[in-house]
Amino acid sequence: MFPLLYGFGIGNGKILQKSLNVMRELQTESLLHKIVGTLFNRWYEIFIFFYGGWVFAPFLAPLLMKLGWNEAGKFVYWVYSFFCHQLPQRSFFLFGEKPMYSLVEIQSAWHNTFDPFLLRQFIGNSQMGWKVAWSDRMVSFYTSIWFFAILWYPLRRILKPIPWWMFFLLFMPLGIDGTTHLISDFAGIGNGFRDSNEWLANLTNRSFPLSFYSGDAFGSFNSLMRLTSGILAGFAIVWLLFPTVFLFRINLNQLSNLSHE
Template structure:
């Protein structure tokens, strides 16, 4: 038992990253399974990840179809619903492709955390110190602000492209409407798409370079 604990203590980072990569990678398997006709297995993955992500299709990536992302209007042509609970059960079609079981924000945040963990592992020999907690908090603020304003917008206006985080009229006003196609919606290339991607990446970097060095120090003290 002691030798097992010692082995875990020596290889904890490898074990943890392997587990995280499996957990964060399975949502990418769902569209693969749907595409090859294993719809039961694909649906099972969507279902087990439902508690961890809203999986709204207009805020998700689609694989094996015409485009990476679709507007709610495009989705409603084949799946007419504006109910957030019902929308999460739209997985895609053969023509549109099949959605990843992470929304774009969770894809960026959850998936990139172990990827940055691999980067930390490559730099581990230099015994990097954890990020200062103030810096760590700052890396989380943008994703928290982005997520909170989306939740507020959805609660007040719904998810049918009418809320202040759907139209982003406020941003258009601030920038003099300099980029007309940039503001509204959640599809590839819009402000919301970039905001979710970049805030997720920043938060993932913060978590990785705060938590992994801290855990490293903890295991070194125990060994």
Template sequence: MIILSVLLSIFIALPFFSPVLEKTGHSASANIIYKVYRVVCYQLAFRSFFIFGEQPIYPCELANIDNLITYEQVTNSDVIDLEYARDWIGDTYYGYKVAICERDVAIYGSLALFGFLFQLSGKKIKQLPWYLWFIIALIPIGLDGVSQIPSLSGGWPDWVPVRESTPFWRLLTGSLFGVGTGWFMYPMMEESMKETRITLHRKFAIIKKINQSTKPVSDETNR
């Protein structure tokens, strides 16, 4: 489990190096990180963190967050081009975009943290029941994520609400998903590994006994 948590920590740390590399003039290296993480994240600028700029976030106007420069003000356009929002990594004034979105930061970060907590507990935390995992982890992130879809596309009926989530809700639901999934997954993995270790131990014990019982016979035969 500790190895998985360390790998997740590295996975969540690397996206924060992309703004650092951009800031220090290593754009080629930063672009490699952006391209690699694009496989697992949309990297929309208005749903991502920024470093070394005026603000840590540039949300859409629809998010209704006061006293912040909105993404529309940054781009000087009321129409959001999703491809541009994905490709734009920032600049010296607004800062540079972290290579994964706010929600993914919360998901992978909380999953890694729970892994370390599980290790520190001596692997004694019991598995979260599947129905609680569904309630705690899946429902909140599903509601918050799916309810944003109409804001990114047109043609929806008038009765469909159009909303944009906020960094607070993305971090909260992402953390609930990460912690809930870790709570459900880590104890189950540990139990499975424990059974495997017991099975292997028994097999090796049997092999050892067989070798010990056949050794005298071999010695007698050699005489």
């Protein structure tokens, strides 16, 4: 009789253990469901906070250098060096005489070189100011996404996603400008067709000053193209993706409410 009761107790113990395991799994799944649901419902706030930190951190580099916190500033430059070429002639400078400098000015202050790996090491000085940790194209593209996201929120209930053809149309200038710059740089920094823009000078019968056609300084054709194409691409991303995610979340919540009725 005792062996029988003993076996019965073992059997109940196994059933109880299995029940406890099932309960733990259900609790874990419920917790994960709540976490995922919260993240999904708060996607906009999460994006604004974390993406905003990522976008505006490059501006900390020149501020830290200005304050004399050189090691912290150089750390920011180092982190963003993995995401951008950081060429100084294509970067904004803060706390200096000008917002941007030509290649000749950079060479005079740094090294008389066309080597991009050497040029990108120049972060500025007390007279010229300190460059932002990524280029003007990165600033216009990534920062515009954040600002357009802020502008989108009050209009989220009336704005619909743009069609794909419009998205590609708005994104195309960034692709063309970036690709032509890349091809031009194969001829060497300062020697490519996008450095002189002779084709544009001939096309416009040289109606603008030489500084508009040549180089990358603020106000030049190259500078304006990088800024404009970046803003258009940022606008396209927000106008397509944000309304799409917003509508998807609404539809998903409606389905979830119906399933609980």
